[in-house]
Amino acid sequence: MNDPTKFTSARAPLAYENDAFLRGPDGRPLRILAEYTEPLARFRREKIQDTVVFFGSARFRSLSSAEEAVQLLARPGGAQPAPEHEQEAHRLQRAVDMAHYYEDARHLAHILTDWTRTLPGKRHRFVVTTGGGPGIMEAANRGAREAGGKTIGLNIALPFEQVPNPYITPELNFEFHYFFMRKLWFAYLAKALVVFPGGFGTLDELFEILTLAQTEKLAKKMTVLLYGEDYWRRVLNLEVLADAGTIAPHDVNLFEFVNTPEAAFARLQESLIRDHLQSPPQAKRHQPEIATTRR
Numbered sequence: 001m002n003d004p005t006k007f008t009s010a011r012a013p014l015a016y017e018n019d020a021f022l023r024g025p026d027g028r029p030l031r032i033l034a035e036y037t038e039p040l041a042r043f044r045r046e047k048i049q050d051t052v053v054f055f056g057s058a059r060f061r062s063l064s065s066a067e068e069a070v071q072l073l074a075r076p077g078g079a080q081p082a083p084e085h086e087q088e089a090h091r092l093q094r095a096v097d098m099a100h101y102y103e104d105a106r107h108l109a110h111i112l113t114d115w116t117r118t119l120p121g122k123r124h125r126f127v128v129t130t131g132g133g134p135g136i137m138e139a140a141n142r143g144a145r146e147a148g149g150k151t152i153g154l155n156i157a158l159p160f161e162q163v164p165n166p167y168i169t170p171e172l173n174f175e176f177h178y179f180f181m182r183k184l185w186f187a188y189l190a191k192a193l194v195v196f197p198g199g200f201g202t203l204d205e206l207f208e209i210l211t212l213a214q215t216e217k218l219a220k221k222m223t224v225l226l227y228g229e230d231y232w233r234r235v236l237n238l239e240v241l242a243d244a245g246t247i248a249p250h251d252v253n254l255f256e257f258v259n260t261p262e263a264a265f266a267r268l269q270e271s272l273i274r275d276h277l278q279s280p281p282q283a284k285r286h287q288p289e290i291a292t293t294r295r
Contacts, residue, residue, distance in 0.1 A: 031177065031178075032178060032181060035176055035177065035178055035181040035182075036181060036184070039174055039185055042171065042172065042174075043172075043189070045171075046124070046150065046169075046171055046172060047122060047123045047124055048123070048124050048127055048150070048152070048172070048189065049121075049123035049124060049125050049189075050125060050126060050127070050189045050190070050191045050276070051126065051127045051128070051129040051152060051189040051190050051191065052112060052126045052127070052128055052129065052190065052191065052192045052193070052194065052268065052272075053129045053130070053186055053190045053192070053193050053194070054105060054109065054128060054129070054130050054136060054137065054139075054140035054194050054195075054196065055130075055131070055136070055193065055194070055195045055196065055198060055202050055205045055206060056101065056105060056135060056136025056137070056139075056140075056195065056196030056197060056198045056202055056227075057101075057135050057136055057196065057197055057198040057199060057202060058131075058133045058134050058135035058136070058137060058162075058198075058201075059134075059135050059199075060098050060099060060101050060102045060135040060136055060139070060196075060197075061099055061102060061135075062099060062102050062103065062106075062139070063096070063099040063100070063102065063103055065099075098197070101136065101139075101196050101197055101227070101228065102135065102136065102138075102139040103139070104196075104227065104260070104261050105136045105139035105140045105143065105194075105196055105227075106139040106140065106142050106143035106146075107143060107261040108140075108143065108194065108227075108261040108264050108265060109128045109139070109140040109141070109142070109143030109144045109147070109151075110143035110144065110146055110147045111147075111261060111262075111265050112126065112128065112144075112265055112268060113128055113143065113144040113147035113148070113149035113151070114147045115265070115269060116149065117147070117148065117149055119277070124149075124150055125276075125277075126191060126192070126268075126272055126276075127144075127149065127150050127151065127152055127172075128140050128141065128143070128144035128149070128151045128152070129151070129152040129153075129154065129186070129189070129190070130151075130152070130153055130154070131153070131154055131155065131156070131182075131201075132153025132154055132155035132156075132162075132164045132165065132168055132173065132174070132175075133153075133155060133162045133163075133164070133165060134162075134165055136196045136198065137153070137165060138165035138167060141153060141165055141167035141168050142165070142167040144167075145167040145168075145169070150169045150172060151167065151168060151169050151172065152168065152169065152172040152174070153165065153168035153172065153173050153174065154174050154176065154182050154185055154186060155173070155174060155175045155176070156175070156176050156177075156179060156182050157175055157176065157177050183205070183208055186205065186208075186209075187208070187209060187212060187218070190209075190222060191220065191221075191222060191223075191272060191275070191276050192222060192223040192224070192225070192268050192271065192272060193206075193209055193222060193223070193224045193225065194225045194227055194264060194268070195224070195225065195226050195227060195232075195255075196227045196228065197227070197228050197231040197232070197235075203235075206224075206226075209222065209224060210224065210251075210254050210255065213254050214247070214251055214254060220275070220276070221271070221275040221276075223267065223268065223271040223272075223275075224254060224255035224256070225255065225256060225257075225258050225264055225267060225268070226255050226256070226257050226258070227257075227258055227259070227264060228257075228259065229257035229258075229259055232257060233257075238251070238252045239252060
């Protein structure tokens with residue numbers, strides 16, 4: 001006959017320390033919640049009140065980097081057999097042509113951050129925020145960092161490696177698993193959006209915000225600037241949608257075009273002061289510590 005006193009039971013793991021559970025399908029709601037609460041805690045700890053978000057291509061280089069690549073190709077021994085050489089030379093020269101967008105994003109983030117650092121209060125206002133990667137994202141984080149401000153990177157874990165750029169404030173460097181939680185944090189704190197030329201990802205992020213604005217799901221006014229009018233007018237023709245009746249005629253006014261860092265900054269400064277720094281006293285008293293979207 002077995003003596004029960006001879007058996008000892010091992011302690012069961014606490015649920016929140018059970019790695020197999022947390023990483024399994026049943027732990028998904030907790031992982032999603034963590035991608036909301038952990039960033040929220042960090043933003044509060046770093047005293048971030050709101051942001052200005054920069055979107056744009058991850059493929060643009062700085063002007064110095066693009067010119068250096070062209071020079072390396074032109075050196076003796078650097079040429080490739082035609083037509084591969086011609087194709088590579090054209091690609092690199094095009095990178096030089098598009099590098100002004102990188103430099104403009106860097107300059108705009110710099111002058112915007114210079115201004116925000118003069119604003120009174122204990123919390124950081126209109127902090128430059130990007131997707132945390134290379135290209136326009138790196139440029140904006142770089143400009144804000146060079147101006148001495150905090151700057152945020154909301155990176156995403158991808159099958160191919162996308163490492164954070166080196167200009168993000170370390171305490172504000174995030175990596176998300178879920179795209180929709182990353183998108184939530186882009187919209188959650190943003191008071192303005194600056195969209196530089198980009199591809200599918202940039203268009204996806206732009207139309208996400210435009211849809212929220214169109215359907216009045218944003219609990220604040222948000223200025224949306226499309227940087228580079230020539231590029232965007234060739235990519236977007238929303239008048240076709242308005243003419244077909246699939247959007248309202250006034251929906252084409254949800255954004256505006258800008259072409260220089262100075263013009264973009266002037267428009268941002270005007271709207272941020274009007275809509276978010278000159279609020280009625282009642283609105284200030286009831287404003288949440290961190291702005292939210294409507295439920």
